[in-house]
Amino acid sequence: MRDPHLALALLGVATGGLTVGFGRKGGVLLGAIALAATVGAVLPTPDAGTGEPLLALAWGLIIIAAGSLWLPDRLRPHALNLVIAIVSGGTAGLLGRVAGVGTLGWFAVALTFSTVVSILLARKRWRLPIRVVAGWLVAIGALNATLTILPVTPGYLPDHLE
Amino acid sequence: MRNIVPAVAAAALAIISSPAAAHTGTGLAGGFASGFMHPLSGWDHLLAMISVGLWGAFLGRPLIYLLPVTFPLMMVVGAVAGMFALPMPPVEIGIALSVLVLGGCVAAAFRAPVWLAVTVVATFALFHGYAHGRELPSAADPIGYSTGFVLATGALHVVGIVIGLAADHRHGAIAIRLAGGAIAVLGVVFLVQAAGA
Numbered sequence: 376m377r378d379p380h381l382a383l384a385l386l387g388v389a390t391g392g393l394t395v396g397f398g399r400k401g402g403v404l405l406g407a408i409a410l411a412a413t414v415g416a417v418l419p420t421p422d423a424g425t426g427e428p429l430l431a432l433a434w435g436l437i438i439i440a441a442g443s444l445w446l447p448d449r450l451r452p453h454a455l456n457l458v459i460a461i462v463s464g465g466t467a468g469l470l471g472r473v474a475g476v477g478t479l480g481w482f483a484v485a486l487t488f489s490t491v492v493s494i495l496l497a498r499k500r501w502r503l504p505i506r507v508v509a510g511w512l513v514a515i516g517a518l519n520a521t522l523t524i525l526p527v528t529p530g531y532l533p534d535h536l537e
Numbered sequence: 538m539r540n541i542v543p544a545v546a547a548a549a550l551a552i553i554s555s556p557a558a559a560h561t562g563t564g565l566a567g568g569f570a571s572g573f574m575h576p577l578s579g580w581d582h583l584l585a586m587i588s589v590g591l592w593g594a595f596l597g598r599p600l601i602y603l604l605p606v607t608f609p610l611m612m613v614v615g616a617v618a619g620m621f622a623l624p625m626p627p628v629e630i631g632i633a634l635s636v637l638v639l640g641g642c643v644a645a646a647f648r649a650p651v652w653l654a655v656t657v658v659a660t661f662a663l664f665h666g667y668a669h670g671r672e673l674p675s676a677a678d679p680i681g682y683s684t685g686f687v688l689a690t691g692a693l694h695v696v697g698i699v700i701g702l703a704a705d706h707r708h709g710a711i712a713i714r715l716a717g718g719a720i721a722v723l724g725v726v727f728l729v730q731a732a733g734a
Binding site: 506521 | 569605606612616687688
């Protein structure tokens with residue numbers, strides 16, 4: 376499986392900074408993420424072949440979480456945020472299970488840090504810069520999701536030392 | 538807020554730092570830092586992206602935040618086209634034209650309607666993205682590389698916006714229009730080089 380660290384960190388940023396930080400009932404959302412991540416991490420070890428689809432799902436979730444911030448508030452109900460939180464937490468947990476539970480630290484740190492930052496920025500009514508960053512996250516997610524479906528990239532071919 | 542600064546700095550350092558590895562010099566160049574530096578290392582990319590920010594700042598809301606989102610999103614579309622080697626008009630000419638036209642828009646203080654400004658920026662973003670997309674799969678770490686170049690692109694737009702906001706100050710508007718003119722002149726140079734290549 377390709378390196379999941381950046382995907383986990385950006386999934387944490389998208390879920391924490393955008394979904395939790397700008398959603399209602401942030402405590403419920405954080406609890407749902409933590410519960411889903413724990414369940415994902417303690418499930419029986421998935422087949423190693425599930426790593427790449429999980430990685431693609433993580434990039435897709437980053438697109439959804441970041442893209443949803445551009446929706447008007449009435450089209451962004453709490454239920455949508457809750458679904459994003461649960462699926463993101465579960466995906467992070469499963470990815471951590473496949474790649475090593477230590478990698479979940481990237482998700483947890485990014486989630487916590489971005490949640491705190493976005494709550495502080497939302498209080499200052501700095502929603503617009505956050506939306507711009509959300510747009511960049513959509514771009515990053517789309518590009519990396521595409522990379523996961525490219526059959527092979529020279530950068531991932533083993534070199535002579537591997 | 539003051540306590541956040543060291544944490545942000547630590548997180549940024551953690552992201553851009555490269556892991557220690559034996560056998561340096563083997564394999565392919567790439568990674569987040571390499572991708573982040575890529576748009577900063579070529580004047581054509583750098584000036585076009587700063588011009589987007591300058592023009593957005595000049596045009597005001599909603600383009601001040603729509604243009605810095607439109608460019609990276611359409612750049613990704615171009616990058617995907619590049620990765621799959623889809624046919625495209627001469628990319629270097631498109632990139633040179635982007636410097637010329639965007640610089641010219643700033644110099645002329647062209648108040649384009651929203652649809653036109655978004656269309657112009659989106660079209661040129663395709664060329665910049667295509668160029669990145671052709672190089673991307675060859676990077677040692679395409680995911681890190683692509684994340685780096687999208688964030689660097691966004692950061693350059695922000696730099697352009699910050700400079701563009703100086704237009705509110707005395708003589709600021711004239712200085713920015715002169716800067717736009719200089720960028721457009723460089724765009725002509727790039728265009729001549731691209732046409733001669």
